[in-house]
Amino acid sequence: MKLGRHLELSGYLGEGTEIHGTVRFRRLLRVDGVLTGRVESYDTLVVGKTGMIDAEVIVGSLRVHGLVKGRIAVDQTIEILAGGRVEGDVYASAPGVKISEGGVFDGQLHMNPAPAETEQLRREGETQVGEPQGS
Secondary structure (H helix, E strand, C coil): CEECCCEEEEEEECCCCEEEEEEECCCEEEECCEEEEEEECCCEEEECCCCEEEEEEEEEEEEECCEEECCEEEEEEEEECCCCEEEEEEEECHHHEEECCCCEEEEEEEECCHHHHHHHHHHHHHHHHCCCCCC
16 A cells, blocks of 8 residues: 555554564554554554554654654654654754654653664664564
8 A cells, every 4th residue: 555655655554453572563554553562664654633642753754643652763753743753762863853843852852872772772672573574
């Protein structure tokens, strides 16, 4: 499924669905349900208006229309859109942080350490849950 000009959806967690554990994905994952635990990807995570994530999130890019709680590290961009809410520690690169009018950020923002922090979080996850499958 294609979304926009360059984004191809590789996974979708629909409203009313819950996943607890570690999720790894390629390309783009959209969450409109509930996800708790850990999320890892070098690509894009989109949290829809009904989506709720309570997890350690390590991704390339993050777009939030719903709620994300936890420790978050992004390699490229984090965007909190109108109605979106992020609660927790965020590790991001300087030009890659956008909060739209109506978006809420409640936490601590660590600018520029994202690549090192992201790789450290990825290594911690590998020692806890094993090597990524099918990467």
